[in-house]
Amino acid sequence: MSIALITGGSRGLGRSMAEHLAGKGHDIILTYHSNAEAAEEVVTTIEQKGRKAVALQLNTGDAASFDEFAAQVGDSLQAIWDRADFDILINNAGMGVHAPFMETSEAQFDLLMNVHLKGPFMLTQTLLPMMKDGGHVVNISSGLARFSLPGYAAYAMMKGGIEVMTRYLAKELGARQIRVNTLAPGAIETDFGGGAVRDNGELNAFVASVTGLGRAGRPEDIGAAIAALVSGDLDWVTGQRIEASGGMFL
Numbered sequence: 642m643s644i645a646l647i648t649g650g651s652r653g654l655g656r657s658m659a660e661h662l663a664g665k666g667h668d669i670i671l672t673y674h675s676n677a678e679a680a681e682e683v684v685t686t687i688e689q690k691g692r693k694a695v696a697l698q699l700n701t702g703d704a705a706s707f708d709e710f711a712a713q714v715g716d717s718l719q720a721i722w723d724r725a726d727f728d729i730l731i732n733n734a735g736m737g738v739h740a741p742f743m744e745t746s747e748a749q750f751d752l753l754m755n756v757h758l759k760g761p762f763m764l765t766q767t768l769l770p771m772m773k774d775g776g777h778v779v780n781i782s783s784g785l786a787r788f789s790l791p792g793y794a795a796y797a798m799m800k801g802g803i804e805v806m807t808r809y810l811a812k813e814l815g816a817r818q819i820r821v822n823t824l825a826p827g828a829i830e831t832d833f834g835g836g837a838v839r840d841n842g843e844l845n846a847f848v849a850s851v852t853g854l855g856r857a858g859r860p861e862d863i864g865a866a867i868a869a870l871v872s873g874d875l876d877w878v879t880g881q882r883i884e885a886s887g888g889m890f891l
Contacts (some may be wrong), residue, residue: 643666644669645729646670646729657673658731667729667871674701695883728776730776778819780804781803786804857887862885
């Protein structure tokens with residue numbers, strides 16, 4: 642029995658990851674930032690699949706709260722699973738800021754840095770002592786770390802840093818047989834960034850026109866990719882950046 646901890650698991654890509662992993666037989670610890678009701682809906686869905694789940698509140702931009710969060714994880718592991726460790730960590734939580742380089746404020750930059758770069762670094766550091774040897778860490782990046790679209794410079798910078806972190810973690814955790822990889826989604830139809838890819842027909846058509854498979858991505862595309870990556874068939878893959886974009890800007 643494997644337990645996966647997914648940050649930002651109450652909606653969008655994180656919800657799809659949680660549901661696909663549950664479908665593959667994993668139990669789930671998911672975090673949410675503010676919408677406890679949505680998180681509990683995901684827990685209910687997972688339980689209906691015959692798996693166990695719990696939702697915990699977490700602000701990944703607040704590193705000072707991570708020790709308390711780790712204690713809550715430990716309490717949940719003991720109470721629900723009678724264990725002191727978990728197997729899979731997916732650093733997924735985040736949000737988008739769209740602003741041209743010259744109009745990006747220091748506050749916006751700091752928010753992106755704290756949530757997308759410092760947060761995953763320090764949270765992973767905090768949780769690694771609770772991870773079982775032989776497990777997986779997956780860091781969620783973005784296609785925007787490979788190709789460039791105006792308005793995403795600060796966001797993409799943080800994702801580029803996450804990709805470097807992945808390689809270093811893979812090197813340092815190899816002795817524990819913990820695989821560490823980056824999954825980089827392309828443009829996906831979610832509420833991310835105000836739901837533009839999902840709701841703006843012109844933007845959706847543009848994404849489809851520059852994507853090899855001819856459409857924008859859907860949350861289930863990413864959930865399925867995560868489940869495939871950590872469910873045992875790709876255990877010889879570590880330190881890699883895997884893009885799940887349907888072939889954007891090939």
